[in-house]
Amino acid sequence: MRKFMALFRRELASVFWSPLGYVTVAVFMSATGWTFLQAVQAQVGGSLQLEALLAISILVWLPVLITVICMRLFAEEKRSGTIETLLTTSVGDGTVVLAKYCGAMFFVLVGLGGAMASLPMLVYLAPNIEAVDVAALLGGGAMLVLVAMCCTAIGVLVSLLTRNQIVAAICCFWAICVPLMVKPLLATVPFVRQEVLDRLSVEQHVLQYTGGILQVPPVVLYLTVTVLMLFTAVRVLESRRWI
């Protein structure tokens, strides 16, 4: 646990002791806020509730936030060579992956929390909107956290595969976009039923949770993918010894 905490703290320090973390969170919050306001103005009298609109606005920008944090996780260590000093101490590969993942998730949670908490301010700025449903906001937030967990795990894995941060960023972004765009992607495949598309759609899951429909399958799906990605990441890290 001591080794995990040492690595976890270093991950946090590397983000929050530089402008990178603050700038990224600020840009993320501004972008989600702007998207949300545009959506609200575009759909006056529409059917979607306010909390759902905010959750979808966050979902749109989530890949960018996760890409910025994940692109440097392992790629930077590989580029600078510090991966060699890190992996020749008595820290297990699993601990390294988990600590980096938790560090990245902490940052993502700060971004998500900030964006969700900005709703009261946005409501103030948009006077045609009424009160906020806290339960719906929390439901949407919980689903967004699950999606972020899954996407961050994908980002960790992709970051392990290259030593170039630019390549890592591009690959991370597209790898994270795949699960988020699974519905439109599968919709182009003939004979795929609408029911299947709805079950796999991230957007649908977020809308269900903001609407108070708390289903177990999406939770299982995201947790399974998260564990699978992290397990693969540990195996990829171990493979350096053999390949």
Added chain:
Amino acid sequence: MISVRDVSRHFGRLPAVRGISFDVRQGEIVGLLGPNGAGKTTTLRMLAGYLRPSAGRVFIDGVDGYDGEEDVRNRVGYLPENTPLYGEMRVREYLVFRGRLKGMARRHLRARIDAVLVACDLRDRAQSMIRTLSKGYRQRVGLADCLLHEPPCLILDEPTIGLDPNQIRQVRTLIQSLAETHTILLSTHILSEAELLCDRVLIMNNGCIIAADTPMALAGLRKGGEQIVAEIAGPVDDVEAAVEQLAGVRDVQCTQQSEGWVRVRLLGPGQGKGRTQLFRLACMQGWELRELHAEQQHLEDVFAALTEGAGEVEHA
């Protein structure tokens, strides 16, 4: 202390290390020499536990590197090439981080950090940001990290690369002082450094160890033994003909000097036999002899001969 048995390492189909075996005894400083791509770094990485051998076994302090990987890492202080560090951390903060990764208890860690800061002469820089340090100081930080958990073995990959002459001297002095309490295996390109620092050297080429001995013994490895220089007073043709008749003598070059002296250069048998023969020849012929010495051979000559095929060696 370090024992390597028939170790090979392949990267895909490319063999980087081919069945090498060697031992490093307790308290020794052993230098690993070789041209780029010889397999030095791969060997050191296997000893440090970063890579696993494709075949063979590595033992550190009696612990098998395969079965007791964590134990081995606790027994080794490893300094990779170019000393990778986290530039955004301060020196003491970095050592605290590294100590925690090595599982050291807080109180013990504090005492050890103070000790290694003194040992590596870093006390004045303890609060400096690592990115602001010179290369020499960064190297010291890397060495301080290696020493932190008191490992019996130090594995240093090119510890003086990229340093200026003053920094090289400082790091070299530091390594020499560490040798009193540690077993050290280091790789280097600087042959004079190996001659100065190392009790023994291993020369690698194409993934194999092609020579292993003390620097002094290796310097005498070239076939033909000694390069002998003499100045003899006599007719140049007679001198050349007589010298060529001596047993085991090759590559005789005679140059006429002023006042009837002839400068003779030759490759003669080692251990002084060539010089003895030449002295007797001069006495028998009644030629005056005003100079007779064996030119000292450096490890550099042997290294070039072994790794470039510039000459032959007696035993590899």
